[in-house]
Structures are given as structure tokens and as C-alpha cells.
Amino acid sequence: MKFEAVTIKDIAKALGLSTSTVSRALRDSYEISPATKKQVLEYAEQINYRPNPIALSLKEKRSRSIGVIVCEIANSFFSQAINGIESIAYDKGYNVIISQSHESYEREVIDLQYLASRSIDGLLISVSAETEDFSHLKNLHDRGFPIVFFDRVAESIHTHKVIVDNFKGAYDATKHLLDNGHQHIANLAGSPHLSITKERLGGYRKALEDHGLIYQESYTEFCLHGGMLYEEVEAALDRFTSLKQIPDAIVASADKLTTNCLRYFKSKGIKVPEEVALMGFSNLDLTDLLSPSLSVVKQPAFEMGQLATELLLQLIESKRPITEFEYKVLPLELMIRESSLKSK
Amino acid sequence: MKFEAVTIKDIAKALGLSTSTVSRALRDSYEISPATKKQVLEYAEQINYRPNPIALSLKEKRSRSIGVIVCEIANSFFSQAINGIESIAYDKGYNVIISQSHESYEREVIDLQYLASRSIDGLLISVSAETEDFSHLKNLHDRGFPIVFFDRVAESIHTHKVIVDNFKGAYDATKHLLDNGHQHIANLAGSPHLSITKERLGGYRKALEDHGLIYQESYTEFCLHGGMLYEEVEAALDRFTSLKQIPDAIVASADKLTTNCLRYFKSKGIKVPEEVALMGFSNLDLTDLLSPSLSVVKQPAFEMGQLATELLLQLIESKRPITEFEYKVLPLELMIRESSLKSK
DNA sequence: TCTTTTTACGCAAACGTTCCCGTTAAAGGC
DNA sequence: GCCTTTAACGGGAACGTTTGCGTAAAAAGA
Structure with a gap:
């Protein structure tokens, strides 16, 4: 089943003109008489002519x-x-x-x-x-x-x-948690290949250091799929909660990481923020409706x-x-x- | 700044062949000798030839x-x-x-x-x-x-x-609320022009009637923008809450209606489901994390x-x-x- | 009235492909 | 050794458009 569109040729044939004249008339060229233009325009309108963008693309590259x-x-x-x-x-x-x-x-x-x-x-x-x-x-x-x-x-x-200023975002988020009295802040990071992961990790680390704390590798877990798979978030958080000093706060570096983190805590019966605080990057427009409502770093x-x-x-x-x-x-x-x- | 792609002509010129031969060689035509085919294929690969889909589209319509x-x-x-x-x-x-x-x-x-x-x-x-x-x-x-x-x-x-079976979805949702003891169930509906709105409204109505209740127009509010604007949801819910018999449950007919409904109740300090129960159509994958977690009708x-x-x-x-x-x-x-x- | 200019239009090439026809030369049949 | 077949390739039109160039007729200039 195909759909036949009307072309400039059809107009030319119907009106006894050449395709160039029709083309020029449609483009309102000075070379075409007002009478011909009017005739072409009206007929084109009548039969609902639309220029073929494929042909134009081919011509104009x-x-x-x-x-x-x-x-x-x-x-x-x-x-x-x-x-x-x-x-x-x-x-x-x-x-x-x-x-x-x-x-x-x-x-x-x-x-x-x-x-x-x-x-x-x-x-x-x-x-x-x-x-x-x-x-x-x-x-x-x-x-x-x-x-x-x-x-x-x-x-x-x-x-x-x-x-976006990922460094500052992670820095500010981490600083906010530190200012709120959290001492052991873990970083739930995305794929280590990504520029944003590196930048956010940098901000997290700098905030810790500016606060007189030392950065510990065991407090950062990378999720290769950026949190797309719940399992990777689960594995990362399992590792955090098996540390001898369990984190009392988590900075999550991506949307899915943040929500899956919340899902993990909910499933494990771990109270947020009482047992562990959470702050993450997210652009969801209903983080205010979550339980608990999420503190987020939001991107424009x-x-x-x-x-x-x-x-x-x-x-x-x-x-x-x-x-x-x-x-x-x-x-x-x-x-x-x-x-x-x-x-x- | 433009990006010049390599064409069949370039191959033909470089190899001293005609465009038709090159075209046929690329399409593995029986008319072309194995030697020529090999030569063309290898050169095409070498200069990273890609057929121009625009030209193909024009030809094949x-x-x-x-x-x-x-x-x-x-x-x-x-x-x-x-x-x-x-x-x-x-x-x-x-x-x-x-x-x-x-x-x-x-x-x-x-x-x-x-x-x-x-x-x-x-x-x-x-x-x-x-x-x-x-x-x-x-x-x-x-x-x-x-x-x-x-x-x-x-x-x-x-x-x-x-x-989807919108009628049954709305019917089942309404029936669920009725079975749970709710008596005054309102319907927060989408645009009255939409087929889905009519179907869902029908299911809601039938469930009420099958339960021996009568359908009341004042218990259905339409949102022309389907809940896209918080204000329309707010206005609709304001009307529901100003009725002499305030609804004790709401069926919301679309994603945004459901979440904005929850947002309204949260902002007004109305407890869900204690004061008013809510069930709605939604495909969000984090309705389980909302506060309260949302009962939903989910579409495939x-x-x-x-x-x-x-x-x-x-x-x-x-x-x-x-x-x-x-x-x-x-x-x-x-x-x-x-x-x-x-x-x- | 004859030349020059202008007006209004047509022809044909081009964009990158495909494909229907040739066409050439080698191979095969006798 | 001549005719037919076949293999292997080239020419050119077509898809729908734009546009440079050519040209007829009309208008203007003398």
C-alpha cells in the first residue's frame, strides 16, 4: 500500500508549464509573471502540494x-x-x-x-x-x-x-551531609568511564578533605550500568553495609542510583534518614512525594x-x-x- | 562546515568502472565478475563507503x-x-x-x-x-x-x-475501593475528548452501579490537560472537597492525575489513605517508593x-x-x- | 523601422542510486 | 571458420527539486 504524493511535475503538466517555471513560481521568483504565479499557487494549494523533502535533501546535501x-x-x-x-x-x-x-x-x-x-x-x-x-x-x-x-x-x-558543575554539585551535597553531622559518607558512583562520574567523585572527595576527613576507597562503589540494574546497586550497598564502619550517609551520583538506593533501604527496612541519610543526583519531578522525600541535586x-x-x-x-x-x-x-x- | 560523504561515483572513478558496475558489485549481482566484485568491495570498505539513504529514498519512494x-x-x-x-x-x-x-x-x-x-x-x-x-x-x-x-x-x-482494557481497569480499580469499604468514590478524569477517558469513566460507573450505588455527575471532574497542569487537578480536587459529602476515595484516570492528586493531598495535609483513599492509572516505576505507596492500574x-x-x-x-x-x-x-x- | 532591452519562460544538468537496455568480446557449437 | 550464446560491463533514464543558461516574444529606445 503506498501513498502517492503530488509533485511539481503534476502541476506543470496540468497547467501546461515547465517544472522550472512551477518551481520558480512556488518560490516567488521575480522571473515569473504575477498571473502565472497566482495560477500555480492556487492550483498547488488546491491539490495540496507539499515539496518532497527527500528530493530537497538530495539536492542540498x-x-x-x-x-x-x-x-x-x-x-x-x-x-x-x-x-x-x-x-x-x-x-x-x-x-x-x-x-x-x-x-x-x-x-x-x-x-x-x-x-x-x-x-x-x-x-x-x-x-x-x-x-x-x-x-x-x-x-x-x-x-x-x-x-x-x-x-x-x-x-x-x-x-x-x-x-553541569558536577564537581560543585557533589561537593555541595557532600558538604551538606557533613554539615548535618554525618561522618561516614559513602559515594554510590556510576560508571567509572564516564566524565560525570569522575567529576562527581572529585567533588565528593574534596568536600571530605576540606572537612578534615580522609578519602577511603572502600567508601566508593561504582555501578557500571549507572544503576539501570537494581542488582548492581544492591551489590554495592551490600558491600557498604558489610563494612566494619557502616556509612551513615550516602551520596548517589545518578538518578537511578538514587532511587534504587531508596528502594534498597526500603526493602531492607533500613530507615532513611534515621539510620542512613541519602542525597543524590536526580531530575525526577516527584522526589517530593517519595518516602522519605528526597534531597537531590537537580540538573538544568x-x-x-x-x-x-x-x-x-x-x-x-x-x-x-x-x-x-x-x-x-x-x-x-x-x-x-x-x-x-x-x-x- | 559540511561533511562530504563518499559516493558510488568516487569508487567508479577510482577504479575506472561505471557507476552501474559498482552498484551491481556492491549488491552482489551475478552480472559482475568475482574479481571486480572483490576489488569494489575492498575499496568500498577501505574508504568507508555508505550508501546514501536519501538517494535511495528518492528512488524507492x-x-x-x-x-x-x-x-x-x-x-x-x-x-x-x-x-x-x-x-x-x-x-x-x-x-x-x-x-x-x-x-x-x-x-x-x-x-x-x-x-x-x-x-x-x-x-x-x-x-x-x-x-x-x-x-x-x-x-x-x-x-x-x-x-x-x-x-x-x-x-x-x-x-x-x-x-488496553480501560473499562475493566477502571471497573476493577473502583471495585477494589468499594470492596475495601469506600462508599463515596470520585473519579478524577482526563480530557473528555479522549477515548480512554470515556472508557475509564464507563468502567467506573458500571462498578458503582453493580455495587448498588448510583453514578453522580458531581463525583466526576474532567481535567482538560490530563493533569499536565497542577492547577487543573487542584481545582478539581478543591471542588470534590467542597462537596457536602466529601469523597472517601478517588480513582484517577491518568499518570499525572494520580501523582498530582497525591501532591495535592500532601500539600493540604490530607492523609492518604486514612482520610481519602487513592488509586490511579500509572506506569511510573517508583510508585512503590511514594508516600504512601501507590495502588495503581498499570498498562503494558x-x-x-x-x-x-x-x-x-x-x-x-x-x-x-x-x-x-x-x-x-x-x-x-x-x-x-x-x-x-x-x-x- | 530597426536595434536593444526586458520579460517570462523552457531546457538540461545535478544530487546518489538503481535498473533496463544495449554493447563488446570471448567462449562455445557445428 | 562462421554463427550463436554468454559473460561482463557501460549508457542513460528515472526519482523530485533547483538553478544557470538560453531564447522567444514583447516592450522600449532611437
Whole structure:
């Protein structure tokens, strides 16, 4: 079953004109007489003519669509970021094609292949938790393909990047817990490959040290899938609770880590914040309704999406190669609620 | 800054062959000698040749991509459904282009225009809360464009549809509340234009009547934006609580309605389920962590997405027009937790 | 009235593919 | 040794558009 669209040829044939005349009439060229223009325009309207974007893309060597690769759209941060991306792209007449890596490196490579071969004009990406090797992106980038990173960036690739102040976010969260009297703060971290994990770990560590405490490796557990699997969070927390000095507070470095952490404590009957305080990165819009309500570090996801898209469109639409790249660092918001209150 | 891809012509020129020979060699045609094939294949691999899908689309009059229109991707149900859509589309080599209507009719029409003009091969849609008039979809459908509805359907358009048993879901939820001793059950409903709202309202009403109660209009409040705006939920609940007989339980007909309902009660200091019980439709994966944990009616979102996509691809790939359409009704899952327990 | 300018349009190439037709030369049949 | 077959490849049209260039007729200038 196929859907036959009407073309410029149909108009030309019906009106006894050439395709060039019709094309020019539709584009309101000065070379066409007002009478012909009117005739063409009216007929086009009547038969509901729409220019074929595929043909245009082929001619102009651009598709007016951008690709987005994120790990998961069923994740508040990313769905909000995508809303930001869409809002800008939509305004500028660009189409957004979304792919999910599901935190898999292999899938990310395939997605990229697919998107690049789909003739997208540029790419927005937040790399998967598994991604260590960036050569798939580097290859494309080196060949002049516009790429902008957001949130999870590849340091080695020289292009625009939009991130949040992860260091400060983790620092402030840790400091908040310290100020609230917690002494043994553990760090539930995401994939060790990710830029954000490293930055957040740095902030956590610095806060401890500024408070006169020493950083202990046993107090940091990495979750390779960023908390996507409950089992990895469970294993990490099992290890924390089997330490001789059980942590009295936890800083969780990602959305799923934070909620799965809460789920763990709930299932084990461990009271939050009485027995262990919790503070984590999250963009869920109902952390206030959780039990206990969650203290979170919130990212300006929508704005990040917008900014990244603006930068990408700049790259795409620039006449000459760009060599000066932006490295935007946006502020985070701390929202203090019940889960991080004093233990006693 | 543009990105020049390598074409069949480049290969032909480099190897001193014609484009037709190269094309055939790449497609492994019997007309080409093994030696030439090997040569072409190796060179193509070496310079990383990828066929230009735009050119293919133009030639084959199909883009191998499908459009999806939903109200919001930052909504658990839809993001899960999209995962289902993506899983099937990906397997079959189709691309998915997602658009959000943000529950706006106007935006839905624009999105549709845009997608249709982007040469998608078919459309999956769950209509916006505002949509009353389906002529924009009917026009396309009448012209032979493949469309499959899921969740929120247009009854008047004769094509495949995938929904859940909304009637039974609402019936069972209401019955559960009745069985738990609640007498005055209100219905917080979505947009009155939506098919799902009508079906759920019907189930709610039938459950009341089967229990010997009479349906009262004052016990149903519609939220035109489906709960997207907290204010509309607030206004609806304000009206319920100002009734002379205040409801002792509420059935909420959509994700945002359910959570905003909980948010309202929390802000007003109304205890759930002690003062008022709550049960609602929701696909959030952390309703168990809410305070109180939410009793929900959960939709098989992923499966719905998969099924709808399979049906759409059938439509697209069918040689002859299809006249027999499926009307799939999937079962819902009731998850009973704290929020719906007995009042006293 | 003849030349020049302007107006209004058509022709054809191009974008990257595929595929229907040739066409050439070697191989095979007798 | 001549005709037919077959293997292996090239030419060119087509998909829908835009656009540089050419050109006829009309208008303007002399």
C-alpha cells in the first residue's frame, strides 16, 4: 500500500508549464509573471502540494534533521533534555531523530552508524556508561561531522560541550551531609568511564578533605550500568553495609542510583534518614512525594538541551570550519528535603 | 562546515568502472565478475563507503522511517511505549522519528504536517488531550497513508488500533475501593475528548452501579490537560472537597492525575489513605517508593508499542490495500499497595 | 523601422542510486 | 571458420527539486 504524493511535475503538466517555471513560481521568483504565479499557487494549494523533502535533501546535501543519542529516554533527565533540544530544533526547522544506547557501547556504535548513514546534519550525544573508546565518534568528527556533547562528554574530542558543575554539585551535597553531622559518607558512583562520574567523585572527595576527613576507597562503589540494574546497586550497598564502619550517609551520583538506593533501604527496612541519610543526583519531578522525600541535586536538563542544540546548529550552519569551541558549565540546584536530615 | 560523504561515483572513478558496475558489485549481482566484485568491495570498505539513504529514498519512494506522535515523552507510559516501538522498528531496519504534541491540538496538526512532509512511511499516534476533530488524520488516511493508533484512538478512523482494557481497569480499580469499604468514590478524569477517558469513566460507573450505588455527575471532574497542569487537578480536587459529602476515595484516570492528586493531598495535609483513599492509572516505576505507596492500574506500555509497530509495518509493507483492521485490547495489571487501603 | 532591452519562460544538468537496455568480446557449437 | 550464446560491463533514464543558461516574444529606445 503506498501513498502517492503530488509533485511539481503534476502541476506543470496540468497547467501546461515547465517544472522550472512551477518551481520558480512556488518560490516567488521575480522571473515569473504575477498571473502565472497566482495560477500555480492556487492550483498547488488546491491539490495540496507539499515539496518532497527527500528530493530537497538530495539536492542540498542536508537533511535538516539532527540526531540525538542518549542512554534512555525513560529517564527524567534525558526526557527533559530532549524537550529542550526539541524546542530549539523545532524553532529552527530541524527534525530530531532520537536513538537510545541503553547504556551499551555496542548499541551506541550501531546507533551512530545508523544515524550517520541516515544523513543527519549533526549529532547531540551523551555517551553510554560502557563507552571507553571514543574512536567511533572521533572518526566522524575528524571528517568534519558536527557533534556536540552534553552531560557525558568525551574529553579527547575537541568540540562544543555542555555540562553541569558536577564537581560543585557533589561537593555541595557532600558538604551538606557533613554539615548535618554525618561522618561516614559513602559515594554510590556510576560508571567509572564516564566524565560525570569522575567529576562527581572529585567533588565528593574534596568536600571530605576540606572537612578534615580522609578519602577511603572502600567508601566508593561504582555501578557500571549507572544503576539501570537494581542488582548492581544492591551489590554495592551490600558491600557498604558489610563494612566494619557502616556509612551513615550516602551520596548517589545518578538518578537511578538514587532511587534504587531508596528502594534498597526500603526493602531492607533500613530507615532513611534515621539510620542512613541519602542525597543524590536526580531530575525526577516527584522526589517530593517519595518516602522519605528526597534531597537531590537537580540538573538544568531543559536548558542543557537547548544550549547544546543551539551550539550544534551553529556548527551546522557555519560557513567556515569552527576552531573555537565552547565548554559550557551550568549550575546545579540543591533541593534539601527529608532524606538528608540529621541521623539522630 | 559540511561533511562530504563518499559516493558510488568516487569508487567508479577510482577504479575506472561505471557507476552501474559498482552498484551491481556492491549488491552482489551475478552480472559482475568475482574479481571486480572483490576489488569494489575492498575499496568500498577501505574508504568507508555508505550508501546514501536519501538517494535511495528518492528512488524507492520510501524512507524506511516511521513517525510517532505522543503528547509527552517525559511520561512513563509513553517513554515505555516508545521503547517498545523502537525495539520492533530497529529490528526491521526502520527509523523512528518522535514528535510531541504537548497535549495541544494545534501542535499535533503541525507535527503531523511536518512528519508527513518528511516522507515518513507511516504513523503511530496517541492523540492529544485537546483533539476533538480528527480530520487532519482522516485526510491522510483517506489518501492511503498508513496510520496505527495506540492508547488514545480516533474511533471514526478505520485502521489498526491498540488499546488496553480501560473499562475493566477502571471497573476493577473502583471495585477494589468499594470492596475495601469506600462508599463515596470520585473519579478524577482526563480530557473528555479522549477515548480512554470515556472508557475509564464507563468502567467506573458500571462498578458503582453493580455495587448498588448510583453514578453522580458531581463525583466526576474532567481535567482538560490530563493533569499536565497542577492547577487543573487542584481545582478539581478543591471542588470534590467542597462537596457536602466529601469523597472517601478517588480513582484517577491518568499518570499525572494520580501523582498530582497525591501532591495535592500532601500539600493540604490530607492523609492518604486514612482520610481519602487513592488509586490511579500509572506506569511510573517508583510508585512503590511514594508516600504512601501507590495502588495503581498499570498498562503494558512496552507491549502496546511493540504491537502497534508490528501492525504499522504490516500496513506499510503490504502489497495490496488492507481492509481488515485489528482492534487489539490488552489486559491491565492491578497493583494494590497502601494508598487504597481501608479508611479506618 | 530597426536595434536593444526586458520579460517570462523552457531546457538540461545535478544530487546518489538503481535498473533496463544495449554493447563488446570471448567462449562455445557445428 | 562462421554463427550463436554468454559473460561482463557501460549508457542513460528515472526519482523530485533547483538553478544557470538560453531564447522567444514583447516592450522600449532611437
